[in-house]
Amino acid sequence: MEISALQKERAGYQPKLPKALQGAVKVKEGTPTQSVDNQEEIKKLFPNTYGMPLVEFEPAETANNAKMNVGVILSGGQAPGGHNVISGLFDEIKKLNPENRLYGFLMGPGGLVDHNYMEITAEFLQAYRNTGGFDMIGSGRTKLEKEDQFEKGLEIIRKLDIKAIVIIGGDDSNTNACVLAEYYAAKQYGVQVIGCPKTIDGDLKNDQIETSFGFDTATKTYSELIGNIERDCNSARKYWHFIKLMGRSASHIALECALQTQPNICLISEEIQAKDLTLNDIIENIATVVAHRAAQGNNFGVVLIPEGLIEFIPAIGRLIQELNDLLAAHGADYMHLDEEAQRKYILAHLSAENRATFETLPEGVARQLSLDRDPHGNVQVSLIETEKLISDMVAAKLGKWEQEGKFTGKFAAQHHFLGYEGRCAAPSNFDADYCYALGSSAAQLIANGKTGYMAIVKNTTAVADQWKAGGVPITMMMNMERRNGEMKPVIRKALVELDGAPFKEFAAQRDRWARETCYIYPGPIQYWGPSSVCDQTTKTLELEQAK
Numbered sequence: 001m002e003i004s005a006l007q008k009e010r011a012g013y014q015p016k017l018p019k020a021l022q023g024a025v026k027v028k029e030g031t032p033t034q035s036v037d038n039q040e041e042i043k044k045l046f047p048n049t050y051g052m053p054l055v056e057f058e059p060a061e062t063a064n065n066a067k068m069n070v071g072v073i074l075s076g077g078q079a080p081g082g083h084n085v086i087s088g089l090f091d092e093i094k095k096l097n098p099e100n101r102l103y104g105f106l107m108g109p110g111g112l113v114d115h116n117y118m119e120i121t122a123e124f125l126q127a128y129r130n131t132g133g134f135d136m137i138g139s140g141r142t143k144l145e146k147e148d149q150f151e152k153g154l155e156i157i158r159k160l161d162i163k164a165i166v167i168i169g170g171d172d173s174n175t176n177a178c179v180l181a182e183y184y185a186a187k188q189y190g191v192q193v194i195g196c197p198k199t200i201d202g203d204l205k206n207d208q209i210e211t212s213f214g215f216d217t218a219t220k221t222y223s224e225l226i227g228n229i230e231r232d233c234n235s236a237r238k239y240w241h242f243i244k245l246m247g248r249s250a251s252h253i254a255l256e257c258a259l260q261t262q263p264n265i266c267l268i269s270e271e272i273q274a275k276d277l278t279l280n281d282i283i284e285n286i287a288t289v290v291a292h293r294a295a296q297g298n299n300f301g302v303v304l305i306p307e308g309l310i311e312f313i314p315a316i317g318r319l320i321q322e323l324n325d326l327l328a329a330h331g332a333d334y335m336h337l338d339e340e341a342q343r344k345y346i347l348a349h350l351s352a353e354n355r356a357t358f359e360t361l362p363e364g365v366a367r368q369l370s371l372d373r374d375p376h377g378n379v380q381v382s383l384i385e386t387e388k389l390i391s392d393m394v395a396a397k398l399g400k401w402e403q404e405g406k407f408t409g410k411f412a413a414q415h416h417f418l419g420y421e422g423r424c425a426a427p428s429n430f431d432a433d434y435c436y437a438l439g440s441s442a443a444q445l446i447a448n449g450k451t452g453y454m455a456i457v458k459n460t461t462a463v464a465d466q467w468k469a470g471g472v473p474i475t476m477m478m479n480m481e482r483r484n485g486e487m488k489p490v491i492r493k494a495l496v497e498l499d500g501a502p503f504k505e506f507a508a509q510r511d512r513w514a515r516e517t518c519y520i521y522p523g524p525i526q527y528w529g530p531s532s533v534c535d536q537t538t539k540t541l542e543l544e545q546a547k
């Protein structure tokens with residue numbers, strides 16, 4: 001494989017580890033845990049993996065030389081640092097016993113079911129250390145949920161003499177990891193399953209998980225690009241830039257990028273929902289800022305839009321709920337229809353209120369909402385061009401105000417969608433270290449006989465030496481939610497909290513950012529240099545952990 005000069009230098013970077021993982025390790029167990037909600041139902045569904053204690057690693061005198069082969073799976077969207085989780089896992093299991101082997105299942109959870117795998121050797125791994133991407137073994141979104149998939153997986157697990165599977169994924173993939181752990185435990189197959197918190201979206205976090213990996217690098221990468229756009233915008237002074245940011249339902253990415261770059265406007269979906277704003281309210285608010293800046297001669301600006309926005313506008317959210325149920329129940333009759341017939345079908349089956357909302361949406365957006373969900377039942381929000389929808393509606397509103405003599409400025413828009421640009425960026429030092437430590441923790445959870453746990457690393461705003469590593473029972477993070485028309489046990493998604501420190505900081509500053517031009521240009525991620533530049537965490541983490 002040919003590699004860049006940066007990659008060559010980065011390959012030599014030795015990720016930092018928490019003290020507890022630097023030598024031999026022992027386990028300290030806490031008290032039994034409970035799920036965040038619906039305790040009785042979750043306990044009933046997970047009798048073998050419910051209520052287990054939190055686990056923390058501590059330095060030990062003697063090493064456990066556990067003999068174990070391990071399988072690893074990358075699941076869902078790419079996130080910077082995935083290769084380092086695998087490096088940390090590999091190094092730790094080899095440290096435990098050089099005969100231990102690591103197998104990578106290819107292209108996501110489907111690799112386990114279809115028996116597509118490779119052995120990860122030291123030589124093969126070397127080219128992937130501290131690199132972005134999931135290309136080492138590939139990723140996929142196959143949902144592991146059925147008994148026949150679990151049994152098919154078991155055949156290859158037995159053949160390769162695998163003791164445990166590590167699933168590196170987001171909330172949905174870790175929910176499935178827990179279901180698999182429970183199934184293998186119930187059957188007494190002796191196969192352990194460990195999860196690992198991945199997603200650029202930042203929505204897999206709670207009291208135990210300070211951040212999901214990839215969020216740090218992705219938001220720094222987007223912030224660099226937003227800063228570059230802001231500088232262009234402030235130089236040419238002739239465009240309004242509408243920038244949609246990936247992140248699925250939650251607005252963590254948009255909020256973090258706003259804190260890093262201080263744009264004129266940043267929409268936060270969770271606030272829009274809480275205030276029960278309509279699409280028209282949102283457009284009026286943006287147009288008001290545009291008109292105000294124009295009155296001061298500033299016909300330019302930057303607007304950040306979270307990709308999940310559309311789902312959080314209450315009327316559209318209700319429509320999506322009904323469409324989800326409708327597609328889950330009638331998918332088979334519906335899917336073979338042509339586009340026009342599908343629209344008619346939907347209109348014929350929706351309730352009067354939701355039909356009215358559906359009819360008012362631009363056709364492209366209505367169409368996206370009517371398309372197939374991803375395997376976990378999510379609307380594929382990254383496909384909806386919200387940035388264009390919003391800027392077109394703002395232009396129309398300003399046109400109307402112009403006719404009424406209320407707007408005399410100029411409005412020209414540029415559109416951007418920042419998503420795939422950041423998911424495979426070379427991991428920041430934070431993500432490189434954090435992921436490596438997560439991989440090491442996963443190995444230690446396995447060596448210590450744990451299943452149904454997610455590897456965790458805490459105290460991450462301190463220097464890496466002082467980070468705390470361990471595991472959290474996945475059932476502890478679960479509650480019951482409606483998915484594809486049915487109530488299911490799932491890990492509770494973390495949305496932006498309006499009384500949380502990051503949002504409050506943003507809310508205190510945003511009026512000034514709208515009126516004045518307060519852009520910050522963060523520049524690219526740095527790997528070498530002063531620690532204040534190279535090892536800084538996200539603003540979100542800094543503000544949340546300061547409490």
Ligand code: FBP
Pocket residue numbers: 075076077078079170171198199200201246247248307381382423
């Ligand atoms: P995960 O939840 O799997 O980490 O997905 C992250 C994400 O990048 C979302 O932000 C985005 O909506 C989605 O993946 C896009 O999916 P795809 O990669 O299938 O286009």
